[in-house]
Amino acid sequence: MCQLHPAGLYECTLAQCPRDLVYRLQAHWGERQWLLEDPYRFPPCLSDGDFYYFAEGSEETAWRYLGANQRTVDGVAGVLFAVWAPNARRVSVVGDFNGWDGRRHVMRRHPASGVWELFIPQVAELSLYKYELVDAAGVVLPLKADPFARSMQHPPQTACRVPGAGNFNWRDGAWLERRAAARAVAEAISIYEVHAASWRRRVTEGNRYLSYLELADELIPYVVEQGFTHIQLLPLSEYPFDGSWGYQPLGLYAPSIRFGAPDELRTFVDRCHVSGIGVLLDWVPGHFPADDHGLGRFDGTALYEHEDPRQGLHPDWNTLIYNYGRGEVISYLLSNANYWLEEFHIDGLRVDAVASMLYLDYSRRQGEWIPNPHGGRENLAAITLLREVNRRMYARHPGILMVAEESTAWSGVSRPVDAGGLGFGFKWNMGWMNDSLRYMARDPVHRSYHHEEMTFGILYAWDENFILPLSHDEVVHGKHSLLEKMPGDDWRQFANLRAYLGFMWAYPGKKLLFMGGEIAQRREWNHDRELDWELLAQGTHRGVQQLVRDLNRVYRDLAALYRRDCEPGGFTWLQPDRRGMSLFAWLRLGGEGAPPVVVVANFTPRVHHGYRVGAPRAGWYAECLNTDASEYGGSGQGNLGGAMADDRGADGQPCSLAITVPPLATLILVHRPGGEAL
Structure with missing residues (x-):
């Protein structure tokens, strides 16, 4: 040549x-x-x-x-x-x-x-x-x-x-069949949110991460023991900066090599399914980092993003925004959602920062954004993309969960696309989270003046299919851990936290708890270190862990606590107006074959003896959970296993119970006419 x-x-x-x-x-x-x-x-x-x-x-x-x-x-x-x-x-x-x-x-x-x-x-x-x-x-x-x-x-x-040819041997066929047949809104869903890099670490080996296989060995048995139904992983798409927690992904199709090879992630998911645990994954289609080796100005032009920074740049995060109106970008994101569900058998995607996608003026002042063709602030292209992703993914993968982190009052987030909604299966209830945490942070002496912070959420509880989130965002950046948000001395902080968790598990909506909440972590979450597992040497922390385990058990066992979560017929206030006592009582109903459940939550340190609360039927009500029980670290006040309802009507019900209501505690009582325990 x-x-x-x-x-x-x-x-x-x-x-x-x-x-x-x-x-x-x-x-x-x-x-x-x-x-x-x-x-x-x-x-x-x-x-x-x-x-x-x-x-x-x-x-x-x-x-x-x-x-x-x-x-x-x-x-x-x-x-x-x-x-x-x-x-x-x-x-x-x-x-x-x-x-x-x-x-x-x-x-x-x-x-x-x-x-x-x-x-x-x-x-x-x-x-x-x-x-x-x-x-x-x-x-x-x-x-x-x-x-x-x-x-x-x-x-x-x-x-x-260069990836391998791909010939993974899945063993989760039975799980996928059950998933496809399930009706998620009527299922018990209790999610354990996990940051894979900091749940546990090998401290004696340079503080290294656990691999996907080590997580399979340690995280899955823990989640099974604690009774959660799903693990939700913070984003795993490859990301350059550890401090972003994965929320600034650069390799949207690449499972982070921090924890091992792609087939090792498949092994983790497969073993979760075999153990009866679903796996959800955080998905970030709202923005991407501007690193030189990434998507930004990929071929010398604004290819994946908008050219105009008023459309293509996030001022809060200094990241780039996808051009949701470009066909190739739509296919890139649509295929990516399908990739995780198809190639890794992920059971659903929690879509991050949906509000930032929906609104053209998100976190922008006047003049810093461009209206849509109708002069409005809605991002029409992003709305179309989200609807397409949800519509197509539900069609391809029956039984998955598509979940929106959407922090505004946008209507119809979890309503079907053909009914004008965005097509998600569930939406995080950020309003409930903010209101209830604000209430719990108050000293009990002041709570009576803010009673509506705990009752207001019921007014919109069925506008969407809600998940109640106590997520990672609530335990960082000076917000304090869940335990440290609570007022009072050490005993009262623990009692408040236990009462609040009981309140949450008995309230309408699916459950999500970020790792560490179940052991009453004292310090804020830090992505650079593992959880403070040594706290479990103390009885009070073990008590909270045991409480969460029992809450999940009771939640799964009592259909009234989940079957009609997303319809108003599953909830009835018994006592919404005991403002002076900071006490709340309600009824949960699960329909045919599900015994009714009476819930009483007391957010003051006062004990109430012989307290009467309405009940729909006469007979024995077993006290199946009491957050003040001594095994959880409480004072041991309670009802010695339950109470008998007589035909004395109260709270709009034909019958009622006379019970002891412990201090700073939540009680869950279920109708057991034969006197049997749960």
């Missing part, structure tokens, strides 16, 4: 050259010689037709042909690389297999779609790679990570890794 250009361009002319000519190249470098396959003897693997749905904004499986995918072409194994970069002058694959030399593997461009592709033979699994792009002006850009990379190096290193 003759060298035509000193940059490394060679040419060879053959007298006869059939279309299916098979050849190899022999290369010489000093004294070294080797044979190699020429990528350019292989025909293109993709056509413009393959990208039709991607460009349209309706593709749900784009990772199967974009990114790096192992292929065998003409009997030769290799990797097909494909990337969308319509405004680039040149795109090359660079990696440890070609000396990171952009001259070696220049990609072919599909003009109609702007997708570049190249099949490179003999590239091994886990090989490192990036893309070298030259923009329209001829400027070589910083090396870019693959937007569809399915594995990446451990931060702060930023290269992508």
